[in-house]
Amino acid sequence: MPDTAADRSETGEASDVALFAEIPLTKQDILNCSYSNWYNKFNKHTLSRVEILKPIPKEFVDYLASDEFTLPKEAPHESSLFTKPRCNSDNEYSDWEDDELVETSNNSKRPDPTLKFNDFHNDVKRVFTEFKSVAPKLNWSAPQDSTWIMVNKTMQCHSPSDVYLLLKSSDYINHDLYHAFDGLDDQTPVEPSTFDYELVLREWVDVNPSMEFRCFVRDRQLIAISQRDLNYYDFLEEIQDQVLEKIAMFFDDVLLPKFDSNSFVFDVYIPKTIAKVFLIDINPFARKTDSLLFSWHELATLKVDDDDVKFRLVTKYNTGQFASKAHGQNHVPKDVLDASLDTAGMIELAQRWAKLLSSDGTTNLQDDDDDDDEDDTDEL
Ligand SMILES: Nc1ncnc2c1ncn2[C@@H]1O[C@H](COP(=O)(O)OP(=O)(O)O)[C@@H](O)[C@H]1O
Numbered sequence: 001m002p003d004t005a006a007d008r009s010e011t012g013e014a015s016d017v018a019l020f021a022e023i024p025l026t027k028q029d030i031l032n033c034s035y036s037n038w039y040n041k042f043n044k045h046t047l048s049r050v051e052i053l054k055p056i057p058k059e060f061v062d063y064l065a066s067d068e069f070t071l072p073k074e075a076p077h078e079s080s081l082f083t084k085p086r087c088n089s090d091n092e093y094s095d096w097e098d099d100e101l102v103e104t105s106n107n108s109k110r111p112d113p114t115l116k117f118n119d120f121h122n123d124v125k126r127v128f129t130e131f132k133s134v135a136p137k138l139n140w141s142a143p144q145d146s147t148w149i150m151v152n153k154t155m156q157c158h159s160p161s162d163v164y165l166l167l168k169s170s171d172y173i174n175h176d177l178y179h180a181f182d183g184l185d186d187q188t189p190v191e192p193s194t195f196d197y198e199l200v201l202r203e204w205v206d207v208n209p210s211m212e213f214r215c216f217v218r219d220r221q222l223i224a225i226s227q228r229d230l231n232y233y234d235f236l237e238e239i240q241d242q243v244l245e246k247i248a249m250f251f252d253d254v255l256l257p258k259f260d261s262n263s264f265v266f267d268v269y270i271p272k273t274i275a276k277v278f279l280i281d282i283n284p285f286a287r288k289t290d291s292l293l294f295s296w297h298e299l300a301t302l303k304v305d306d307d308d309v310k311f312r313l314v315t316k317y318n319t320g321q322f323a324s325k326a327h328g329q330n331h332v333p334k335d336v337l338d339a340s341l342d343t344a345g346m347i348e349l350a351q352r353w354a355k356l357l358s359s360d361g362t363t364n365l366q367d368d369d370d371d372d373d374e375d376d377t378d379e380l
């Protein structure tokens with residue numbers, strides 16, 4: 001049944017966010033969501049072919065964690081970050097040639113990082129002979145927060161260098177390596193022998209983000225579905241019932257019989273023909289999984305009658321709150337992101353910024369030849 005932001009504010013459902021409902025989560029739940037654990041059961045239902053390189057050698061983990069940004073020397077890579085600028089009439093005043101000399105000599109001094117994980121690097125290269133391009137991830141997370149560093153601003157990787165660059169730049173990948181088991185009540189350390197880090201290389205397919213849905217399962221019952229990309233798509237309302245029916249069938253027939261956790265969150269992609277459901281990922285039923293159009297308190301306490309799944313879509317009435325870009329919180333300082341959402345916030349940020357600069361002894365943001373600083377700020 002359609003469920004809008006307006007409905008929620010009328011019923012007061014979302015107003016009790018101050019309460020903090022307990023959400024039980026075990027190590028086993030997290031392990032069940034590690035890609036290769038569920039892929040073995042549901043590989044017929046993924047969007048494309050997948051190669052899982054496992055275990056990741058320690059040397060590669062160290063390379064991902066290190067601050068050094070050296071990429072493989074061999075193949076030319078597409079990242080604009082490492083593309084040398086070319087002289088043209090716009091920049092001929094510059095001393096590019098000198099810079100290039102320094103850069104080249106510095107680079108050649110650095111050993112090729114792949115020497116330390118040569119076999120693994122060869123495995124990654126081999127995957128690129130099978131798949132033209134890939135969407136990479138580790139056990140739980142994809143580097144969606146570092147797409148800004150790619151030329152095409154997506155996760156599409158055409159070479160091992162692209163993969164390494166994306167992974168090295170991502171906080172989400174850092175989470176998988178060092179924080180995957182944070183926040184559990186059971187604080188006994190996870191034995192390294194219980195699981196291996198893995199690099200998942202999914203053959204790239206162009207995905208229409210409007211047809212991705214996140215589905216919440218609590219105590220083995222499908223309780224809620226949210227669209228995953230939080231833009232407004234007017235056609236979704238029309239096909240909502242069909243989508244719900246497909247997802248419910250997929251859950252009952254495919255997922256439920258074979259997935260062991262009682263509660264979990266699964267992501268699906270449904271092509272516009274609504275003929276098939278593809279499984280994208282399975283995530284822990286836990287606050288660290290983005291609850292999208294629901295709050296975690298709601299998901300933990302929602303009373304759902306059998307077969308009454310709450311299905312939420314972005315309606316045209318609440319698009320404003322999603323004006324920020326997905327994962328944008330990882331691209332810029334949070335203050336700037338918050339401020340971008342309303343005018344008052346932007347004014348406050350500008351005032352704080354001006355104050356910061358002047359107390360620093362540097363130039364005030366206000367125009368030098370205008371003494372009436374405060375009035376100016378109000379007009380920003
Ligand atoms: N094979 C693929 N080709 C292209 N994009 C993909 C592919 N598989 C997944 N994606 C995109 O990557 C996004 C993130 O993948 P996902 O496995 O859900 O990562 P995370 O768990 O970090 O959210 C998905 O929302 C989907 O848009």
Ligand SMILES: [Mg+2]
Pocket residue numbers: 140141281282283
């Ligand atoms: Mg996920």
